[in-house]
Amino acid sequence: MRVVVPFAANDPKTRLASVLDPEERRAFSRAMLGDVLEAVREAGGEPELLATAPLDADVPMTVDDRPLTEAVNAALEPETAVVMADLPLATPEAIEALFDASREVVLAPGRGGGTNALLSRQPGFRVDYHDGSFLKHRERAGELGSVGVIDSHRLATDIDEPADLVELLIHGEGRAADWLRDAGFELVRRESRLAIGRE
Numbered sequence: 001m002r003v004v005v006p007f008a009a010n011d012p013k014t015r016l017a018s019v020l021d022p023e024e025r026r027a028f029s030r031a032m033l034g035d036v037l038e039a040v041r042e043a044g045g046e047p048e049l050l051a052t053a054p055l056d057a058d059v060p061m062t063v064d065d066r067p068l069t070e071a072v073n074a075a076l077e078p079e080t081a082v083v084m085a086d087l088p089l090a091t092p093e094a095i096e097a098l099f100d101a102s103r104e105v106v107l108a109p110g111r112g113g114g115t116n117a118l119l120s121r122q123p124g125f126r127v128d129y130h131d132g133s134f135l136k137h138r139e140r141a142g143e144l145g146s147v148g149v150i151d152s153h154r155l156a157t158d159i160d161e162p163a164d165l166v167e168l169l170i171h172g173e174g175r176a177a178d179w180l181r182d183a184g185f186e187l188v189r190r191e192s193r194l195a196i197g198r199e
């Protein structure tokens with residue numbers, strides 16, 4: 001399965017700017033990308049990076065600096081999956097479930113209404129990211145044919161905001177979780193809940 005992995009290379013993860021400086025955000029994003037590429041490969045997928053700028057990576061790459069939706073639509077062909085690079089909890093099993101679902105369009109929603117991964121076998125399907133893209137994608141795909149939805153905590157957990165780092169410290173075992181722990185992040189109890197702290 002061809003798997004397009006979009007990656008914002010220049011100033012990634014701006015919503016983490018309150019806890020990570022620009023260099024740290026770049027390094028952390030690369031660690032998450034490494035986790036995603038490994039999970040895709042282990043699931044039997046063939047990853048292709050769709051990056052906003054060239055980067056050093058051991059994977060076929062297209063550089064396209066257009067906005068996300070335009071760049072993905074230009075890369076989308078039938079029998080293509082799109083898996084975001086900020087899913088460091090993704091496992092081969094979760095990605096296999098995406099590949100194996102027998103629908104024309106298969107969607108893995110993110111918490112908050114994004115589309116963290118999708119698979120399209122439908123030539124007419126086009127993406128429209130942001131502003132609750134899952135609802136838009138489900139509606140569009142439903143007008144064209146059959147739609148499947150993957151119910152997966154691991155694929156639903158995209159790392160956008162500081163609170164998302166809690167999930168990574170609880171469940172993560174890969175490069176991104178290691179990077180975070182090496183950078184001094186840890187789980188702390190705050191008002192009876194888990195939060196992140198930094199040594």
Ligand SMILES: Nc1nc2c(ncn2[C@@H]2O[C@H](COP(=O)(O)OP(=O)(O)OP(=O)(O)O)[C@@H](O)[C@H]2O)c(=O)[nH]1
Pocket residue numbers: 005006007008009011012013014015016050051052064065066067068071084085086160
């Ligand atoms: N190719 C490409 N990938 C993008 C672009 N914007 C975001 N991405 C990637 O798309 C996925 C989802 O990104 P978002 O969480 O929406 O945005 P982000 O840039 O990572 O983070 P923020 O700056 O906090 O919004 C991640 O894998 C990003 O690396 C873009 O303009 N082009």
Ligand SMILES: C[C@H](OP(=O)(O)O)C(=O)O
Pocket residue numbers: 068110112113114115116128129130131132133134158160
């Ligand atoms: C790309 C965007 O990601 P979010 O900003 O929702 O994490 C989406 O999935 O539509």
